[in-house]
Amino acid sequence: MTDMVTARSLLDRLVAFRSVSRDSNLELIDWVAEWLEGQGITVTKVPDPAQPTKASLFAQVGPDVAGGVVLSGHTDVVPVEGQDWASDPWAVVERDGRLYGRGVCDMKGFDALALAAMAAAARRPLKRPLQIALSHDEELGCIGCIPMIEAMAGLPRASAVVVGEPTMMKAVTGHKGGLAFWVKVHGHEVHSSLMHTGVSAILEGAKILMWVNEMNAKGQGAAKVSPFVPPWTTVHTGEIRGGTAHNITAGLCEFGVDFRVLPGEDPEDWRRAFLAKVAEVELGMKAVHPNARIEVKERFALPGLAPEVDGVAEGLVRALTGDNGSQVVSYGTEAGQFQVRGWSAVVCGPGDIEQAHKADEWLALSQFEAGWAFMEDLIERLCA
Ligand SMILES: [Zn+2]
Structure with a gap:
């Protein structure tokens, strides 16, 4: 299986978990933890101290040194009730160059790419680590990630956090x-x-x-x-x-x-x-x-995400995507939560926020592929 095929099959699996924010995400978290462990990667699960039915997780591959990169995603999705879907929202359907399903855009597409990147990176001679952070309760106001981010203080400090919310793979450096x-x-x-x-x-x-x-x-x-x-x-x-x-x-x-x-x-x-x-x-x-x-x-x-002056995360994403534009958005993300705790953070992920949260949520296959190209270049960079 090529890594891109792995990412695509991970997406199928992740979408099949009905991880609506109000419900438990433990099945998804346990499955992901087991999958990462199957790749020889050590995983830390972070239970939500206030809700026994929810958890986040993080993991690292590569040497135990500072200066790595965090790929940050959330596992929860918005509900489908009252929405008129053309196909089962919990099964990814591919048609006309698009992937349809709840969360493909926001943001299990990025989660799948990040997981496949972790597995690929584990086989490479990384000089700096790659870390993944998968949270819960993002759709309820970016609150579930807080205990996870605090626990990540125990990892060697990464120099950049990429929060993969849909931005059409552009660097978004600020939000309210x-x-x-x-x-x-x-x-x-x-x-x-x-x-x-x-x-x-x-x-x-x-x-x-x-x-x-x-x-x-x-x-x-x-x-x-x-x-x-x-x-x-x-x-x-x-x-x-x-x-x-x-x-x-x-x-x-x-x-x-x-x-x-x-x-x-x-x-x-x-x-x-x-x-x-x-x-x-x-x-x-x-x-x-x-x-x-x-x-x-x-x-x-x-917390908002303040555009950083010469931000490391922004610089990394600009180098990887070739995007030199300047963009801020009006929706909140977990990037602000990382930034207030001392990380350099940027938002960059496949898909358009316009396609999120709706019936027939979709992600262009070309965006998924662009996301994978980003991951490959990132791994290359971490080996240099
Ligand atoms: Zn999101």
Whole structure:
């Protein structure tokens, strides 16, 4: 079997695992670990400390020295419910130069290439190591990778991390971070004719939403030169519900508040500013009724990827792909999680994000082949 054929058959196998983020990924992780071990590669599984049904893994081939390269992928995929697929999403179908299946693009295509690259690299005289990192819960806000990345501190430090999210094999050097909250405003119900004695959860929640609007206006006004579109941190509410009748001060109003944070700004500053606003509104509510309160639940916090100055990872990918353009994207990836922990990171993988998460998700065969060419050149480089 050529290595490319190995990669292709690995893709079939990986897609067949229904590793939707809400479900266990242990079957997939165990199978991959066993497959790598079959190639003579030692694997470290990292169980999720909070969820016994989930795990990540990492492995290394080559000498135990610093300066290697990490290939980073996630094992979870988005659900298929409610999507109209032309063929079974859990079986890779090849037609018209395309591979169809859930996760072929995001991102089991890259996972398969990375695994085949590990096996190929294990047979080569590497001077620097190749490492693989396969995470879980990426689609839930890039949270599952954290214990794995922390455990990887025990490996010789790699000089670059390539996160294989679909970029059409272009170097993506930056993305915004994310911070998401769910807010529940608990008011005090009275007849609205006596609203001065009640607390309307809707009107109090609106004060927080006014702050959201203010932050957007302020950000836009102070926009700096930046490759990001738009070049400021945006704050958004995409869902809201509350109230029961026109003449009752609302007892409950709940909504989401999501930040897309420009790299270079500290998400902690945004968290503090937001929570200070919530506390201020709550204080006013409690002055009317002591039981009125605001609950805030954090949904996720995801560091952005800041374009690095003379970044090693970016330089590596540019050398391997010949891509000299400059690209940043608006979706989050695990590259930010690696970068905040001290690695040089870049996003580069086969396929177009446009084809991800949809019915009939596909990956062009030519992209899969370009991905394999990338792996071969990378191995060559690690031998030099
Ligand atoms: Zn992905």
